[in-house]
Amino acid sequence: MSYLFKNISIITMDADKPKVILSDLLIEGSKISKIDNEIPKSAHKVIEGKNLLVMPGFINTHAHVSMSLLRGYGDDLELFKWLSDRIWPFESKLTKNDVYIGAKLGIAEMLLSGTTTFLDMYQDMEMVGKACQEAGIRCHISRGTIFTGVEKKDNEALIQLEELIDKFHDYDDGRIKVLAGPHAVYTNNTAFLKAQLEIANRRNIGINIHVSETKKENEDSLLIKGKTPIAYLEDIGVLDAPYVVAAHMVYLNDEDQEIAKNKKVGIAHNPKSNLKLGSGIANIQQYVNKGINVGIGTDGAASNNNMDMLSELQYASLLQKGLNLDATALNAYETLKMATIEGAKVLNISDSVGMLKEGYDADLIMFDMNQPHYYPIENSHISKIAYSAKSSDIVLTMVKGKPLMINRELKTIDLEKTYKEVSEIIERVYKKND
């Protein structure tokens, strides 16, 4: 299939400085083949661009998509209590199929809010992989591990990671990738982390891990290991993996920031989850100034409570201004970069996604700007996306040239069926709780 957008506003995200062009854009197969004025109308489908804007799809660098099932269950608790009293007991009752249904629900929400790529960590990740295969979204999946001390169980987790790589890594020309996913330093011991590092190095995959999410995590790490979590990870060699995505990184001292920069650790910044769990506010502006690569993530829907990247990036920008008492902090364009091309860098795929550029994969979203909150239409579109837009304005979500959502309608997920399946799970799990 080919699609031609005529005279459409385009935020290409391929420049250091804000740039919006009015041009034609042609997609042939899975790629953007031409961005130019006056491309002849020979495509299968032509979209007239008046009052429409296209930009790269959002890249959600940290999610637990199946936790959509836990939305609204266990709010207003601090992280450790939230995990041990609510989340982990609930999760122990989930079947493989539940994880699949939860993933469908989360992917539906993401496609409707303009996310074209996400990095996920959970259990039973083959079910998340299956949901992604079917839904057409780009996803990177990591097998979340928590060291149990039960040899058989822990070995199984490592075998599952290898199986996940065999089955899904580089599926559909790289649309799906697999990473190792040690949950955190405090839930894994050194030997178990090194075992996952060995797999990452041997199979040439990345590592996805939660780091320095709370003050307590840092204090405990200093007490037990004499080092901050990121310094400890450097010490045991984890940061020498092919690439590392560190989620949260709220509490980084100057040395920690140096480590992140030197070891090219990609940070997944989750402003809303960090606020909601009372974890704190990462000084992202400081990290960016130092040249550390930062993307944006939503975390799971149980700690946010949605997976809406537009809402997330708007929080990210406003928070940095308030935190730094500086209206110039994390400006509109910097924030959009974090949600697109910088996120692609964090996930190690910036050579094919994250920008609208000839030869790049056609992962894009389209906004309908014919609404009061986009007027005056003459003013900066970058500002409007960063500060005024709502995800319900997105009328097209496309991954690798395939439209997965058109005019708010999903093409690969049956929403009504998914809602019904979700309700059946909740009814069953709650009954077990009684």
Ligand SMILES: [Zn+2]
């Ligand atoms: Zn997380």
